[in-house]
Amino acid sequence: MRRYAVQGLVAEAGRLALDYFGRQESLGVTMKGAQDWLTVADGAVEDFLRQRLAVLFPTDTVIGEEGGGAASDAVWIIDPIDGTMNFAHGDRNWCISIGFLLNRVPTIGIVAAPALDELYVAQRGQGATLNGRPIAVSATEDLKRAYVELGWSTRIPFERYLAVLQRGNAAGCAVKRSGSGALGLCHVANGRTDAYLELHINAWDVAAGIVIAGEAGASINDFFAGDGISNGNPIVCATPALAPRLREIAGIS
Ligand code: IPD
Numbered sequence: 001m002r003r004y005a006v007q008g009l010v011a012e013a014g015r016l017a018l019d020y021f022g023r024q025e026s027l028g029v030t031m032k033g034a035q036d037w038l039t040v041a042d043g044a045v046e047d048f049l050r051q052r053l054a055v056l057f058p059t060d061t062v063i064g065e066e067g068g069g070a071a072s073d074a075v076w077i078i079d080p081i082d083g084t085m086n087f088a089h090g091d092r093n094w095c096i097s098i099g100f101l102l103n104r105v106p107t108i109g110i111v112a113a114p115a116l117d118e119l120y121v122a123q124r125g126q127g128a129t130l131n132g133r134p135i136a137v138s139a140t141e142d143l144k145r146a147y148v149e150l151g152w153s154t155r156i157p158f159e160r161y162l163a164v165l166q167r168g169n170a171a172g173c174a175v176k177r178s179g180s181g182a183l184g185l186c187h188v189a190n191g192r193t194d195a196y197l198e199l200h201i202n203a204w205d206v207a208a209g210i211v212i213a214g215e216a217g218a219s220i221n222d223f224f225a226g227d228g229i230s231n232g233n234p235i236v237c238a239t240p241a242l243a244p245r246l247r248e249i250a251g252i253s
Pocket of ligand 1: 036037065085179180181
């Protein structure tokens, strides 16, 4: 079964990434653009995953952050290191994210945060787990006690990000940014936060987290609508009670 084979693969990829992380001098940090970080580990982990996925599932396709790729009816969407800025600075909030879409439906999600010793796994219709234990979103209903993560990148004009931050703050939310969209969705899934919002994010950052948070009971917009798989989209992932109001705040339908 795809999910179990890939869990083993992710464990191996996690050890590879952790080895780089433990040798910060080996990271070969470069910039793809302003605040768009790259390390040699990103390429090494993606190459490893691509090679192994090709052997395990020769007819599936792969889309990866570093190497691109094509969508198909059976496509793996991978981010070898999500939270690369954290990774490059010795901050443990980073992960490996692997999502699988079957006929465009997000079906399997695996997010491994090896430096935190955390593994999130979900399969459509079968619930979500953290380190083997079932997880669920928080019961938060009131924005005045909501803990919200608002992701940011230079792909969106800063004024738009600030406007959402301002509206969220005015509505009573506490807002933070932690630098990994994939883990941001997982933190909604296990109730550490109540929502994750970002005005534009790429499919490799969220393909796995959408399955994990969805199976944990989160309400999520139709991220893969239009050309979301190749060009990304906005995302609002929240407890069901908070989602409608947060979509208004983010200006996302
Ligand atoms: C980024 C992170 C960040 C999010 C950005 C992503 P990367 O991915 O997930 O939290 O806000 O939109 O680009 O560069 O660390 O793989």
